Amino acid sequence: xxxxxxxxxxxxxxxxxxxxxxxxxxxxxxxxxxxxxxxxxxxxxxxxxxxxxxxxxxxxxxxxxxxxxxxxxxxxxxxxxxxxxxxxxxxxxxxxxxxxxxxxxxxxxxxxxxxxxxxxxxxxxxxxxxxxxxxxxxxxxxxxxxxxxxxxxxxxxxxxxxxxxxxxxxxxxxxxxxxxxxxxxxxxxxxxxxxxxxxxxxxxxxxxxxxxxxxxxxxxxxxxxxxxxxxxxxxxxxxxxxxxxxxxxxxxxxxxxxxxxxxxxxxxxxxxxxxxxxxxxxxxxxxxxxxxxxxxxxxxxxxxxxxxxxxxxxxxxxxxxxxxxxxxxxxxxxxxxxxxxxxxxxxxxxxxxxxxxxxxxxxxxxxxxxxxxxxxxxxxxxxxxxxxxxxxxxxxxxxxxxxxx
Numbered sequence: 001x002x003x004x005x006x007x008x009x010x011x012x013x014x015x016x017x018x019x020x021x022x023x024x025x026x027x028x029x030x031x032x033x034x035x036x037x038x039x040x041x042x043x044x045x046x047x048x049x050x051x052x053x054x055x056x057x058x059x060x061x062x063x064x065x066x067x068x069x070x071x072x073x074x075x076x077x078x079x080x081x082x083x084x085x086x087x088x089x090x091x092x093x094x095x096x097x098x099x100x101x102x103x104x105x106x107x108x109x110x111x112x113x114x115x116x117x118x119x120x121x122x123x124x125x126x127x128x129x130x131x132x133x134x135x136x137x138x139x140x141x142x143x144x145x146x147x148x149x150x151x152x153x154x155x156x157x158x159x160x161x162x163x164x165x166x167x168x169x170x171x172x173x174x175x176x177x178x179x180x181x182x183x184x185x186x187x188x189x190x191x192x193x194x195x196x197x198x199x200x201x202x203x204x205x206x207x208x209x210x211x212x213x214x215x216x217x218x219x220x221x222x223x224x225x226x227x228x229x230x231x232x233x234x235x236x237x238x239x240x241x242x243x244x245x246x247x248x249x250x251x252x253x254x255x256x257x258x259x260x261x262x263x264x265x266x267x268x269x270x271x272x273x274x275x276x277x278x279x280x281x282x283x284x285x286x287x288x289x290x291x292x293x294x295x296x297x298x299x300x301x302x303x304x305x306x307x308x309x310x311x312x313x314x315x316x317x318x319x320x321x322x323x324x325x326x327x328x329x330x331x332x333x334x335x336x337x338x339x340x341x342x343x344x345x346x347x348x349x350x351x352x353x354x355x356x357x358x359x360x361x362x363x364x365x366x367x368x369x370x371x372x373x374x375x376x377x378x379x380x381x382x383x384x385x386x387x388x389x390x391x392x393x394x395x396x397x398x399x400x401x402x403x404x405x
Contacts, residue, residue, distance in 0.1 A: 001390050002034040003101040004093055004121075006086075008109035010039040011059060011283075015217075016307040017105055017128050019283050020182055025062055027183070027383035033390075036097070038090060040109075041066035054089065065089065079112060087116030094120045100394040107132050111149045118152045119402040122393035125153040127163050130221060130302040130325065136166045147171055152403055154393040157386065160304040160326030178389055181329060183382035184310035186374050191316040192291050199292040203276055209239045210356050213293035213317070215286065215308045216300070218246040218259045223299035223322065225258070228265035229345035230299075230352060231273055237356060238272035243289060245278045290315035295355045295362055301342050303327050305377075313337070314373035318365035320351045330377070336368040 005025055009017040021037070029035045041055065054067045067086055070077060090113060094102060102117050103124040104110035114123065127150065135142055147170040150156060156177045158164035164179045205211060216222040224246070231242065266275055281289065290296070296312040296319050303325035310330060312319045321327040322342040331337035338354065340347040355362050 001028075001101065001387060001394070002097060002099045003028065003103055003390055004036050004038060004090060004097075004099045005103045005105075006038045006090060006110055006113055006117075007105040008040050009106050010037065012042070014280055014282060016182070019307060020126075020128070021105055022059070022062070023183060023185055023379050024383060024386060026060055027379035028387060029062060031380070031383055031387070033387060034097075035062065036093065036099075037062060037064045038086075038093070039064060039066055041068040065093070082109070082112040083116050086113045090117050091120055101390040103390070107146075107149065111152070114152050122155075122390070122395075122397040123153045123403065124155050124157065124389055124393045125150055126157040126159070127167055128159060128304060130163075130304060132163065133166055133302055133325075136170065143170055154396040154403055155389045157389055158304075160329065162325050163304055178385075180382060180385045180389070181305040181326065181377060182307050182310060183379040184307070184314045184373055184377050186314045186370075186378050189287050189290060189311045189314035189373075191370065192287075195288055196291040199288045203241075203243070203292065205241050205292065206239070209241050211241045211243060211293045212352070212355075213243045213289055213296045213312070214299070215245045215281075215289070215296065215311070216298070218262055219255050220258050221300065221302050222246075223301045223342060224262050225265060226343055226345050226348060227297055227299040228262050228269075230348035231269050232265060233345060233349040234273060234352065235270050236272075237270065237353075240273045240356065242273060242275045243278055243293065244275060245281050245289075286311060287315065290317050293317050294359075295320065295366075297348070297352070298322065298327060299342070299348060300324060300327065305330060310373060310377050313369035314377075316366040316370040318355065318362055318369050320348065320355065330372070332368075332372070336365050336372050338365075 005021060007021040011018050011022050025035045025037050054065060057064050057066060067089060069081060099121050101122045101124055104114045105126050105128060107129045135146055156167055156172060157180050158167060159182045161179055164177055167177055168174055214227055216224055218224055290312055296317050298306055298309050298319055298321040300322050305326035309319050309321055319331055319337040321331050321337060321339055323339045324342050328339060331339055333339040338351045340351050
C-alpha cells in the first residue's frame with residue numbers, strides 16, 4: 001500500500017497530532033507499506049524567497065517533503081499557497097508514485113489541500129480535534145461548513161466514539177466512518193527504574209515524596225484550573241510534588257487570562273505541596289518525567305483518546321482521568337486507573353487521596369495500565385487497523401471514483 005500522509009501539524013511541533021502522525025507513519029512503514037509524509041516547512045519571517053523552497057528530508061528513516069508557507073500580512077496569501085503550491089505538489093507526487101491513499105489530519109489547514117487532491121486517489125481523514133466538537137454545536141451554518149470540509153473522504157477515522165458520533169450527526173454516512181484510538185510507543189514509554197531515580201534526583205525529589213505529573217497545555221479545555229482547585233483542598237497532605245508541563249510564556253493572548261487563573265490557584269496551595277513547572281517539554285524528553293511520577297492526572301473538559309494518558313499507562317503509571325470523550329475508553333475505573341467527573345475539584349481531590357494513601361494499589365493499577373497499553377493501544381495494532389481503512393478507501397476509489405460533494 002502506497003500512502004501520502006499530509007499533516008500541517010507535524011514534528012518538530014510539540015503536541016498530540018504531530019506525534020500521532022509521525023508514530024503512525026513509522027509503524028505503517030515498518031509493516032511493509034510505502035509511506036511518504038508531506039508537511040509545512042517552518043521558516044522565520046522575512047526569509048529571502050530564494051531559500052523558501054520545498055526540501056526533501058528524512059526523520060527516523062521516514063521520507064518527508066517540507067513545503068514552506070511564505071509569510072504574508074494576516075496570511076492573506078495562505079489560501080492560494082495551500083491550493084496552488086501544496087496541492088500541486090501533492091497531486092504530482094500521487095500521480096508519479098501511483099499512491100493508493102491520501103491521508104490528512106488537520107480540520108482547519110489540511111482540507112483546502114485535500115479538496116484539490118480529491119479525484120486522484122483514495123481519501124482518508126482522521127478527525128483528531130476536540131475543537132471540532134465545539135464547532136459542531138455552533139448552528140446550521142457552521143455544521144454545513146464542517147460537513148463540506150470533511151466530505152472529501154472515502155473513509156473517516158475518529159480516535160473517540162464521541163468524535164465519531166459527532167461526525168455522523170453532521171450527515172456523514174455511517175458505513176464510511178470508523179473508531180480507531182490513538183496509539184502509543186510501548187518501547188519508548190516504558191518503566192525504567194534507573195531513569196526514574198536519575199530524573200527524581202535531577203528534580204531534587206526525595207525518596208519519601210509522592211510525585212504527580214500533569215502533562216497538559218495550560219488552556220481551558222485541559223481543565224488545569226480544576227486540578228489546581230483540587231490540590232488546594234489537600235490541606236493535610238505532606239511531601240507531595242506536582243510536575244506541570246505547559247508553562248512557557250508562549251501562550252496566545254486568549255490563553256493568558258486562563259493561565260493567570262491557574263497561577264492564582266497554585267499560589268495558595270498547602271505547605272506540604274511543591275509545584276515544579278517544567279515548561280513545554282519535547283516529546284523525546286517526556287518518558288523520563290513519566291517514569292519519575294507515581295501517578296498522572298488528566299483533568300480534561302473535552303478529549304479524544306488522550307495521547308498523554310496512553311503514554312502514562314504505557315509507562316506503568318496509573319492515571320486519574322475525567323469521564324469525558326475518549327478517556328473512559330482507555331481507563332477501567334478502579335482497575336487500571338480512576339475516573340472522576342469533569343469540573344469537580346472535590347471528586348478529583350478524593351481520587352488523588354486514594355492514590356497517595358494506597359501505594360500498593362497504585363502500583364498494581366500501574367502494572368495493569370501497562371498491560372492494557374500493550375494489548376490494546378500499541379502502534380502495531382493501531383497501524384494494522386489504519387491500513388485496513390486504507391484498503392477500504394482505495395477500493396472505493398477504484399470502484400466509484402471520487403466522493404461526490
